[in-house]
Amino acid sequence: MEISAHGKLLLVLPFENRSSDANLDWIGEGAADVLNRRLESAGFLTISRGDRLYALDHLGLPLNFQPSHATTIRIAQNLDADSVVLGYYTVNNGRLTTTTQVLDVKALKLSTAITQDSDLKSLLTSFNGLAWQVARQLNPSFEIAQQTFLAADSTLRVDAFEKYIRGTIAEAPAERVSNLRDAVRISPTFSPAWVALGRAYFANQEYDNAAATFGRLSADDPNALEADFYRGLAFFYTANYLKAEDAFAFVRVRLPLPEVVNNQGVAASRRQRDGSALFQQASAADPKDEDYHFNLAVSLRRRNDIPGAIREIDQALKLRPNDSEAQTFATTLKDPASVKVNPDPGKAIPDDNLPLERIKRSYNETGFRQAAYELEQIQAMRMATMAPKQQAEALVKEGDQFLNRGLTLEAERRYQSALAADSNTALAHAGLAQVREHSGDTATARQEAQKSLSLSPNVPAYLLLARLDLAANQLPSAAGEVSQALHLEPANANARGMKQALEARGQQVP
Structure with missing residues (x-):
């Protein structure tokens, strides 16, 4: 596979x-x-x-x-x-x-x-x-x-694409924004242009515009992780820490890279919440980054864990000895006269003199993409241990998820891999049929659907054939295929919707 x-x-x-x-x-x-x-x-x-x-x-x-x-x-x-x-x-x-x-x-x-x-x-x-x-x-x-x-x-118009590219390469900020705004106006579903426009606003420190622009992407868009990372920063810089924390959390759940985990912790700390666990996770993932140890030291100090805070700030200074803020904080931690101790162990104490935890301001695109790629490889290796039929079923499920998001190329990869694992997987052929339908190859779409049904009756293949027959004004054939789909799944919303469409055209569905 x-x-x-x-x-x-x-x-x-x-x-x-x-x-x-x-x-x-x-x-x-x-x-x-x-x-x-x-x-x-x-x-x-x-x-x-x-x-x-x-x-x-x-x-x-x-x-x-x-x-x-x-x-x-x-x-x-x-x-x-x-x-x-x-x-x-x-x-x-x-x-x-x-x-x-x-x-x-x-x-x-x-x-x-x-x-x-x-x-x-x-x-x-x-x-x-x-x-x-x-x-x-x-x-x-x-x-x-x-x-x-x-x-x-x-669905992308060439003039919108030209505006997008010109906006991407423009040096003047105003020219960049102008071109990108034209791009999304002409082709509003082209998400890379929305991301580029959001980044242009962000670079201009127009954080409200940046947050609103990044928010135009759906949660399952391929660019959603980058968009929500910068959206989190935009919220953070406008002191909307709750929304910032939520945006970083959205990214962390999908790709827990250290800069994302750290930023969620920083946003949480600005809301007077304990970010220690997140800072520990970030420093464990990248122990050579001084900022993660610094942030953990500050967070542990808030929790009244003086030894833990000293340990982390010492580690931070080993990594960056000339960090003046860390030097001052270390001196304060190690001076008994400067350290307020809460008699209730484990309870945080208010201390307005504590330094603030540090946010990571840059999106490491390569790191994100490599992490996503590595997760895919891990998933592929896990699937390789399954029986062929199980592999195929898992791959079809992934393919369906991509197809539902409109990512037909990624979906076809999964369906093709499913058939490589088990060539008798009916739903993989049904998935390929839908990919062919999307690309306008109706003849091959019909062939794949028929091949799928020859292996096992299933709703997606019946409904695809019904859509093709309905488009060709072959109403009796479409009605028969919708009837078959409803026989398999009486409550299927798509089949019921097609039944209503056929009946509205005077064709009864048996």
Whole structure:
């Protein structure tokens, strides 16, 4: 069973503009954005734009630098990338032509070039198709259908995408916000633009706007963790500590990285609640971070645990000896005349002279993505110990969860893996049928649904066939399929809704 792509790090560089029009430079960054999003959804571990820009800065290179192959290798090595996707494009008479190759960093070998030509208005479709071809080069056994990639940005308008990219790369804050606001106005369901707009507001210290913007994302959106981390900070900086604590807690439950755990503890402490357990968790996860030991020392001091506080502040100073605030706090803790002791052991004492716990202000995107990736690998290893039928059932359940969130590419990965574990899994075929329906391939959707029913009667397959027949005005066939679904699950809301729709058109459901 394989639901990930070998665990190798992949760096996608902006494509080089070989057109004569500098106003089209945004297309190169757009190509990198689409390929990054698609390949990450397909199970590859990609390197973020932020880390790429950090590497360029670390190497003393300008951010819009177009590297030679030698410099590309240096950048990849700096980021520990195993492969690099690079390319260039031209635009002539409204036609976009891209040429792309994959560089194997260790073997220093370039793949066969992939060339695509499309109408400029079909830019997103072209880049999504290119992402599928790159995935096939990186993993020849890659099974996700090309149409699933092509349909991934079906609701995103090209003009909104252009505004999003221009907003992402703009240097002037006002220009950045203006472009991103246009992007979400044109395509309000494109969540990466909402995240970018929220971050732009946050960078401008417009915290109320930032919190409201990040709040536009649903809890199951792929970008929800990043959004809620910054939303928590925005609430924190406006002294709304309860909402800040809730936002950090939302992220911590899903990915308990130390900076998130720490921030939940800091928000809790501002509400006069004990954050010691959270600070202990953060310092255990990253014992080399001085701030976590400092925060735990302050929290333990509030709990009247003087020995524990001294132990933690000493550890903090070992990690950062020149921290003047920690030095002063350590001196106070070790001076009996300065330490107020509550005669009731374990009870906190008010002390207005205590330093405040420290918040972590930066979102470590790479850390978050790697942690999510590692959790997926752990889940895959756990499933590998199951019997094939159990594996398939678990994978179908995951696929259904992704499908319900509109993440069809991720859903197809699970359904394909389920069939690899047990090819007779009816619900995996039913899931694939729904993925094909979403991507507009109705013929294959029908085939998958029929294959599913040949293995075992099930509601999702019957309802999919009913939807297809209803769309084709084949009302008697649709009525029969809805009847079969209701026979299996009389209370199924979707089946009952279709029954009402058919009866409203004069077709009785037996």
